[in-house]
Amino acid sequence: MAQPASERVDWRDLWTNGDLARFCFISLGILLHATNETMVATVMPAMVSELSGVELIGWSLAIYELGAIVSGAAAGRLVSYVSLRTNMVAAAVIFAIGALICATAISMPMFLVGRLIEGVGGGALVSLAFVTVERLFPARIWPQLFGIISAIWGVSAFSGPLIGAAIVHFLSWRWAFGIFTLIALGMALACNLVLNSPEARRRVPSLEALPPFPYAALAVLGVAVLFIASAGVNIELLRSTVLLALGLLGLVAFFQLDRRNARTHLFPSRMFDARTTLGRGMIMVGAFSVSTCSLAIYGPLLLTTLHGVSLLMTGFVIASEAIAWSVMSMLVANAGPRREPFLIFTGALMITAGIAGFAFAIPNGSLALVLGCAILQGGGFGIAWPFFTRIIVSSAAPTERTIAASAVPTLQRIGYAAGSALAGIVANVAGFSIGLDRETAAAVAPVVFLAFLPLAFVGVSMAVALVASLPRDKSA
Known part of the structure; x- marks a missing residue:
């Protein structure tokens, strides 16, 4: 059926009246956050060789995610006190300050301070992008704009490791953060100029008393x-x-x-109750988020140290996981409800098999096998994630479905933060606490993946329980 002319989106008109230009600058915040989040994986080997501090690698993602979680939760509230334009400019400047500290760091602790500040700015930029769509654009084009945001996020996540590797290869690891400093400052200036509508320049107080933060x-x-x-x-x-x-x-x-x-909770009630469909799904999200951090944090470092693999190649390996996630998600997007149980269970097995495969492939230096495991792990998330997310949200109480929808990515971030910290413990126990060389890397390589297999098995067991509950839930 053709779309009515009155409901079609006139992109040329949106560009002429400035709406699309404003949205492009707003979306730059998504690019800054998503690219910088994944770029650090391929920047880390060069940085560690200069600053040392290999025992602190696990902190680089953990502390970034912490900053993003806190600022992301705060940003939606702040627009009731301070104008949207001021919030966007401040978030971009904070991100730039964090990136500048990373670029000029003379020690690993100083670098981690920069990562924390970067996370605060990046998390706020992402949250404000969604707020901006709701505040500044007509509701009839929200689906298209949210679709563009998803595409930008996906492209940024894919390209982050490759961009980081390329900058390190042709310039230096410091320029990887220096370039993002300049981009963030440019975004702050652009937001101040472009977000000039009355809706962007004035604060929008809540109609109700704001709940406490x-x-x-x-x-x-x-x-x-x-x-x-x-x-x-x-x-x-x-x-x-x-x-x-x-x-x-x-x-x-x-x-x-x-x-x-009850007034400020970030998660639905009974979210970890394994007796409920929602609880099983949430445990599955947490278990797989924690257990799959090792590749992004230690994969490039281990491959370059053990086998002399180039940073560009390690960037491609890391990016292949994200690419497989997106491609598989698109391939199964139209799968009917009858296929959901099979896809969820198969995805859980693929993720677990990928983790186990890395423990063998990375120590042995088989790039083809490492790439296959990355595709297996990312593809497992791709075919399972859309369906168990839908099940989690639909199984929540009607009054908590919005909270459940936002809780899935929030729990994922918490899982990444905790998982990266735990991976740091495992790696240091296995040998990185005494320094980085080929011998210690060989000792760490299998352990940093095998240590998380029990948690992955928890995810598989929750997938089995979730799938087993679906017929009963549908008939209820």
Whole structure:
């Protein structure tokens, strides 16, 4: 059926009146965040060779995700107090400051401070992009604009490792962050000029009293992940055990605090109850998010150290996982409900097989096998993720479905933060705590993947339980 002329989107008119130009600048924030998030994987080997601090690699993603989680939760509230334009400019400047600190870092701790600030700016830019679509553009073109955002995110995630490797190859790892400093400053200037409509220049107060911001819960989350990451530095049995236990207890406390704060909670109720469909799906999301961090954090470093693989090639390997995710998602997009159980279960098995395969392929240096495992892991997410996300959201209470939809990517970010910290502990226990050389890399390579297999098996068991519950849930 043809689309009515009155409902068609006139892209030329949108460009002429400035709407599309404004959206392009807004979307630049998505590109900055997504590219920088994945770029660090291929920048890390060159950076570690100059700054040392290989024992702190696991912090680079953990601390970035923490900043993004906190600022992303705050940004939607801040537009009720400060204008949208001011928020966008401030977020871009914060990102630029973080990138500049990374570019000029003289030590790994200084670099991590920059990563934290970058995460704060990047998380705010992403959240504000979605707010901006709702505030500044007519509802009839929201689907097209959100579709463009998804495409930009996907392209950025694909290209991040390759961009990082190319900049390091032709310039240096410092320029990888220096270039993003300049882009972010350019975005701040552009936002100040382009976001000039009344809706963008004035604050929009809420019609209702704003609920309090969940400072306590997010502070507990931040401290918990930092405890876990700290446990992997300067390994000592008593100290590391205590810090790890405190970190895990902190994560439990975070979810308890979130559950009790009915007005500010970030997650649906009973989200980890394995007796419910929603709980099984959420446990599956958490388990696979934590267990698949090792490739992005340690894959390039291990391949370059053990086998002399070029950074450009390692960038292609990391990017292939994201490409496989997107391609497989598109291929199964039209699969009917009857195929959902098979796709979810098959995806869970593919992810687990990919993790196990890396433990063999990376130590042995088979690039073809490493690439195959990356495609297997990414493709597993691609064929399962759309369907168990739909099941999670549809199984939530009607009043919590919006929260459930946003909770999936939020839990994924928390999983990445905790997973990268745990991967740092595993790697340091296996040998990186004493330095980086070929011998220690050979000892770390299998362990940093095999250590997460039990958690991947938890994800598979939840997939089995989720699939088994579907007929009963559909007939209920």
